[in-house]
Amino acid sequence: MSALVLRNARLIDPATGRDGPGALLIRDGLIEDVSHDPAPALPEGAALVDCGGLPLAPGIVDMRVFVGEPGERHKESYRSAGEAAAAGGVTTICVQPDTAPPVDDPAVLEFAMRRAEKASAVRVAPMAALTKGMKGREMAEYGFLLDAGALAFTDASHPVSDPTVFRNCLDYAHSLGALVVHHPQDPAMAAEGCVTESLFASMLGLPGVHPFAERIMLERDMALVEITGARYHADLVTTRGALDALRRAKDRGLDVSAAVSHHHFTLNEHDLADYPTFFKLDPPLREEEDRAAVAEAVADGLIDVICSSHRPQDEESKRQPFEVAAYGAVGLETLLPGALKLFHDGAMGLPALFERLSLAPARRLGLPGGRLAKGAPADLVLFDPGVPYVLDRFSLRSKSKNTPFDRRLMTGRAVRTWVAGREVFRRG
Amino acid sequence: MFAHRHLLGIEGLSQPDILSILDLAEDYVGLSRQRDKKRSVLKGLTQINMFFENSTRTQASFELAGKRLGADVMNMSVASSSVKKGETLIDTAVTLNAMHPDILVVRHQHSGAVALLAKKVNCSVINAGDGRHEHPTQALLDALTIRRHKGRLHRLTVAICGDINHSRVARSNIILLNRMENRVRVIAPPTLLPNGIGRMGVEVFDDMRKGLEGVDVVMMLRLQQERMQGAFVPSSREYFHRYGLDEEKLSHAKPDAIVMHPGPMNRGVEIDPNVADDPNRSVIQEQVEMGVAVRMAVLDLLARNIPGGPGGAS
Numbered sequence: 001m002s003a004l005v006l007r008n009a010r011l012i013d014p015a016t017g018r019d020g021p022g023a024l025l026i027r028d029g030l031i032e033d034v035s036h037d038p039a040p041a042l043p044e045g046a047a048l049v050d051c052g053g054l055p056l057a058p059g060i061v062d063m064r065v066f067v068g069e070p071g072e073r074h075k076e077s078y079r080s081a082g083e084a085a086a087a088g089g090v091t092t093i094c095v096q097p098d099t100a101p102p103v104d105d106p107a108v109l110e111f112a113m114r115r116a117e118k119a120s121a122v123r124v125a126p127m128a129a130l131t132k133g134m135k136g137r138e139m140a141e142y143g144f145l146l147d148a149g150a151l152a153f154t155d156a157s158h159p160v161s162d163p164t165v166f167r168n169c170l171d172y173a174h175s176l177g178a179l180v181v182h183h184p185q186d187p188a189m190a191a192e193g194c195v196t197e198s199l200f201a202s203m204l205g206l207p208g209v210h211p212f213a214e215r216i217m218l219e220r221d222m223a224l225v226e227i228t229g230a231r232y233h234a235d236l237v238t239t240r241g242a243l244d245a246l247r248r249a250k251d252r253g254l255d256v257s258a259a260v261s262h263h264h265f266t267l268n269e270h271d272l273a274d275y276p277t278f279f280k281l282d283p284p285l286r287e288e289e290d291r292a293a294v295a296e297a298v299a300d301g302l303i304d305v306i307c308s309s310h311r312p313q314d315e316e317s318k319r320q321p322f323e324v325a326a327y328g329a330v331g332l333e334t335l336l337p338g339a340l341k342l343f344h345d346g347a348m349g350l351p352a353l354f355e356r357l358s359l360a361p362a363r364r365l366g367l368p369g370g371r372l373a374k375g376a377p378a379d380l381v382l383f384d385p386g387v388p389y390v391l392d393r394f395s396l397r398s399k400s401k402n403t404p405f406d407r408r409l410m411t412g413r414a415v416r417t418w419v420a421g422r423e424v425f426r427r428g
Numbered sequence: 429m430f431a432h433r434h435l436l437g438i439e440g441l442s443q444p445d446i447l448s449i450l451d452l453a454e455d456y457v458g459l460s461r462q463r464d465k466k467r468s469v470l471k472g473l474t475q476i477n478m479f480f481e482n483s484t485r486t487q488a489s490f491e492l493a494g495k496r497l498g499a500d501v502m503n504m505s506v507a508s509s510s511v512k513k514g515e516t517l518i519d520t521a522v523t524l525n526a527m528h529p530d531i532l533v534v535r536h537q538h539s540g541a542v543a544l545l546a547k548k549v550n551c552s553v554i555n556a557g558d559g560r561h562e563h564p565t566q567a568l569l570d571a572l573t574i575r576r577h578k579g580r581l582h583r584l585t586v587a588i589c590g591d592i593n594h595s596r597v598a599r600s601n602i603i604l605l606n607r608m609e610n611r612v613r614v615i616a617p618p619t620l621l622p623n624g625i626g627r628m629g630v631e632v633f634d635d636m637r638k639g640l641e642g643v644d645v646v647m648m649l650r651l652q653q654e655r656m657q658g659a660f661v662p663s664s665r666e667y668f669h670r671y672g673l674d675e676e677k678l679s680h681a682k683p684d685a686i687v688m689h690p691g692p693m694n695r696g697v698e699i700d701p702n703v704a705d706d707p708n709r710s711v712i713q714e715q716v717e718m719g720v721a722v723r724m725a726v727l728d729l730l731a732r733n734i735p736g737g738p739g740g741a742s
Contacts, residue, residue, distance in 0.1 A: 199624025205539035205561025205599060208623060275540030319518050321538035323559065 002045055003027045004421055008038045009051035009382070014058065014355035015371035024056065026378040029420035034372055051382055054415060057354045058370045059091025059379035060335065061125075061361040063181075063259055064235055064307040066156075066328070067093070068399075069115050070108070071100025076312040076399050081332065082120035084397040086425035088333040089381035089414035090308070092123040092369060094361070097134070098156035104129035104140045106148040113149055121424040122417075123379070125365060127152045127181060130169050136160040139169050142176055151365045154181035154235065157282055157327070159217060161187050163224065170230035179364065181233045182221055184242060185283055189213035194323050196284045200269050206322060211290060214283060215241030222249040225256060233364060234258040237303060238283050240293045247302055257364050258302075261309035262338030263329055265295040267404060277318045277325035279404045281309075298356060299347040305364065306356045308335040312400030330398045334405050340385055340412040350385070378421035385412040430729040434546050434553040437562035438603040446604065450572050450581070453718070453725035457572075460496065460720055469728050470499035473530040477503045478520075479556070480536040485691060485716065486556050486565075490533045493723035497731075499531070517541060518548050525549040530734055531727060534558075539596075552730045560596050566690055567600035569722040571608070573715050574645055577686050582609045587639055587681070588630075589615040589671060590649030590698050591660075593622045597690045598649060602628055615639035617671065619660045636671055640680040648673055648689045651698050664697045674700040678709065686711045 007023035011034070023040050025033040042048060062085065068075040085093050095112070097103035103112060109128055116124035128150035132138045135158075142153060153173055159182065160166040166182075173180050193209025195201045201208040218234060222245055225232045237246060237258040249256050263281060268291045271279050279285060286294075297303040311328025318325050331338075339357055342348050359370030369379050393406035417425035430448050432440065441449075459465055475494040479487050487503060494501040506520065517536070524532065531552045534542045539559030546553040557563040575581040586605050592598045592614050605612045612630045614621065626632055633639030640646060656664040673687065687703055687710045695701045704710055 197623045199627050202593075202622035202624050203599070203628070205559050205596060207560075210623075275543060316516065319516060321517060321536065321541035321544055321559075323538040323540075 002047065003032070003043050004047045004049065005040070005042055006049045006051055006056060006380070006382070007040065008053055009056035010053055011372055012055050012057035012350045012354050013372040014351045014359040015373060017351045019349060019351050024372065024378075024380070026418075026421040029378055029422075031372060031374060031376045031378050033374060049416075054382055054384055055350055056380060056382050057350065058358040058372060058376070059381050059417065059419065060089050060357045061092040061094070061365070061367065061369055062090045062308050062310065062332065062335065063094045063305055063361045063365070064096060064261070065093040065310040065332065066096050066098070066312065068312065069099065069112060074399065075314055078116045078119040078124070080397060080399045081310075082122050084330070084332040085122045086417045086419070087397050087414060089336045089383055089417055090122060090332055091379035091381070091417065091419050092125050092362070092367065093120075093332070094125045094127060094151065094365065096156040097127055097129040097154065098158070102129050102134050104132050104134065106141065106144045109145060109148045109150060122419050125151045125367065127154050129153065130155045130180060131160060131165065134158045136162060136165060139165075139172055142173055142178055146176060146178060152179040152181050152233070155183070157183050159183045159185050159187050163220060166221070167224050167228060170224055170228040170232070174228055174230035177231070179231045179233055181235050183236065184214050184218040184221055184234050186213040186217045189216065194280060194284065195272060196269055196286050198269060198287050200272070204272065204275070209284065211239040211286060212241050214239045215245055218242045218245045222254065222256065225249065225254050226252070230255070232256045236260055236264065236283055236309060238264045238286050238294055239290045243293060243297050243302060250302070257304040257360070259305035259307045260294050260298060260303050261307055261331060262335050263309065263331065263404065265291055265298060266338050266341050267291070271404065275322040276404070277320060277322055278329060278402050278406065280322060280325050280327055281329060282327040295342060295347060299342060299352075304356065304360045306335070306339050307361070308332050312398055313402045314400060318402050328402070330396065330400055330403050332398065333396050334391070334403055334410070336381075336383060336414055337410040337412045338405075343385065344411055378418055380418045381414050382416040383412060383414045387412060389413070431733070432730065433733055435564055435726055435730065436543050436546060436553065436555045438564045438567050438600045438607070439562065441564075441607070443607060446568070446571065446608065449568055449722065449725050449729060450575060452728060453568070453572050453721040456721040456724040457718065460717070465496050466498065467496065468498040470494060470497040470731050473499045473731060473734070474528065475499040475501045475531040475533065475727070476524060476529045477501065477533045478506050478524070478535070479504070480506045480534070480541070481557070483535055483556070486535065489716070489719045490556060490723050493720050493727055494531075496720075497724055497727055499727070517545060521545045521548045525551070531730060552734060554726060554730070557596055560594050560599070562600045563596040564600050565719070565723055565726060566597050567604040568726070569715055569718040570601055570647065570688060570690075571604055572718045572722055573688065573711050574686070577711060578644060584644040585611040585613065585642060586645040586647060587613040587615055587643045588647045588649065589636065589639070589673065591620045591651050591655060592616050592625065592649070593620050594652065594655070595649050601647065602630055613639050613643065615671070617661060636677050637680050640677060643681045644685055646673060646678065646681055646685055646687050648687065648699050650690065650692065651694060656697065668697055672696070672698055672700060673703050675702060678703055685709070688712065688715060691716070
């Protein structure tokens with residue numbers, strides 16, 4: 001493969017905190033050299049891309065993505081998810097195991113990865129089920145699943161309610177060095193609720209789940225991590241109470257991390273005024289105080305990772321009364337503009353933002369990406385942080401169009417995306 | 429001028445809107461007491477009652493109201509039909525819409541479902557109760573009953589007692605009574621109060637005697653069977669002991685306080701039979717009568733805005 005030079009770029013490197021002019025030399029899918037001269041000498045026969053001074057950053061590693069294969073290809077296939085990811089500047093999607101059947105068996109994992117390899121434009125990093133059938137009773141075959149390529153174990157949106165089972169999962173996974181990802185929502189407290197419990201929910205007449213359903217489960221998990229010493233990641237932390245628990249656990253030196261989706265720090269419960277089912281998420285959108293606290297926690301690093309929590313749903317499952325409509329929103333193509341809100345608000349600089357989007361998730365999953373350094377994979381996103389536009393949900397590449405940002409004014413988006421030095425997206 | 433296409437909740441109504449409905453309903457009370465109860469203001473119009481949740485009295489009340497005003501009324505008991513076969517609410521709405529109804533009266537077990545349906549059809553929609561959100565005609569009939577007994581609908585103290593959390597009647601009444609500038613109290617154990625109740629413009633009591641002190645109106649709410657057995661209150665007999673309206677507790681209210689209940693009642697759970705059936709205090713039967721009149725008024729006012737009608741665009 002011949003060399004490629006990306007020059008006249010504003011390099012954003014979260015690993016060094018650098019934000020300045022430069023150029024990259026790419027060869028054989030890797031970054032061969034990083035130059036702080038925006039127009040370095042060209043090696044012989046190298047292709048050239050002028051970045052026009054726009055920011056060039058390590059591609060996003062999205063830790064929470066649902067793809068409908070196997071079982072629900074009409075909602076999202078590896079092809080459509082890959083296209084959506086590439087258009088969103090996401091170069092690795094960490095796919096969730098709650099497919100039909102769930103990925104709790106090496107054979108299913110191998111099948112899914114074959115499909116991914118064939119169809120996806122971006123890298124696919126699979127998570128496998130934490131318990132068999134994701135039923136929360138017996139642990140899955142972590143050893144076999146690790147051999148088949150699983151990077152972490154989770155029951156996705158199904159929390160493991162039995163503390164003994166969860167303790168054993170943590171213990172056993174710990175012995176293999178595996179990361180356990182959990183959805184910290186107490187299922188008994190969350191059973192009836194479809195929105196966060198609040199005055200606003202009461203006026204809408206919607207059954208609410210108390211925000212402490214999240215804190216209670218996270219507190220329990222932190223206690224079990226203390227017992228087992230396991231590596232733990234909370235997939236979505238969205239409330240002040242849970243942030244307190246997380247801070248205490250980190251202060252004690254436990255090996256824990258947490259993520260939040262861009263929806264939860266850009267939207268709040270007041271977006272639910274007219275019962276719009278595209279805003280029905282799990283966990284639900286929170287009160288403004290929680291939203292603001294979560295945004296602050298992302299900025300100060302208490303929350304390590306920003307993810308999209310990409311959950312495609314067909315039109316039918318959302319064209320329902322709010323209480324019975326399906327949960328979730330697609331997010332691959334809105335993650336970058338959503339995250340950039342923190343940059344435009346002055347809460348954080350671009351290197352710190354890409355620490356949450358690319359470097360931290362890559363590190364947590366043991367992947368080599370997330371940095372602009374010699375020898376790192378040439379997974380890159382060139383983006384225009386300031387371009388304003390109105391989002392049209394039907395312009396999304398995802399098969400499902402369920403985004404709460406439809407017809408909203410967005411700022412910033414990916415312009416070109418490369419995976420292993422190969423261009424997978426270019427805005428036309 | 430009543431400028432609404434739908435009646436989806438009290439929330440969207442102004443003071444003058446509420447008064448227009450009540451004033452017109454007052455006329456229909458008179459009409460309904462005559463031998464000839466028929467008017468023809470809805471002549472030629474089709475009214476479909478769609479009850480996704482079973483209800484005898486509300487459905488009968490709407491049916492009678494429509495028929496007295498000359499509409500062709502059809503009842504669809506959707507609770508037992510194609511919806512059970514997996515048809516979505518919107519499919520049902522679109523199917524019905526193709527039959528050109530003029531007014532849809534809808535009850536649904538989920539909050540917001542009636543508003544969702546209203547977006548998908550061309551006709552006027554009346555909310556006959558959606559989940560725990562709103563039940564506007566119930567609040568309006570309660571208001572009419574209060575006004576007839578107290579001579580006014582402002583500067584009264586009204587206590588709403590019972591399962592506030594799961595009650596659409598409570599929400600609609602809180603909004604209406606506040607909008608008409610009354611003092612509203614709610615009385616319930618904390619397990620039956622919604623989050624944020626203290627910021628809904630009401631005074632909150634968990635002691636029923638204190639809550640009833642000096643009130644003009646006592647509104648009781650029904651406690652659903654499934655909530656009596658331990659999850660929300662320990663038992664129906666303890667509930668009756670602490671929150672059931674009996675003569676002793678009622679004695680803390682004003683001597684001329686009236687007692688209301690949206691029905692159907694659980695005698696001996698939330699209300700003592702002696703109070704429920706006391707003709708000097710209980711206005712529960714009258715509420716049923718006012719229900720028909722208020723629904724006639726709502727149907728009439730909405731029909732005026734249907735294109736081709738007296739107040740609508742041609």
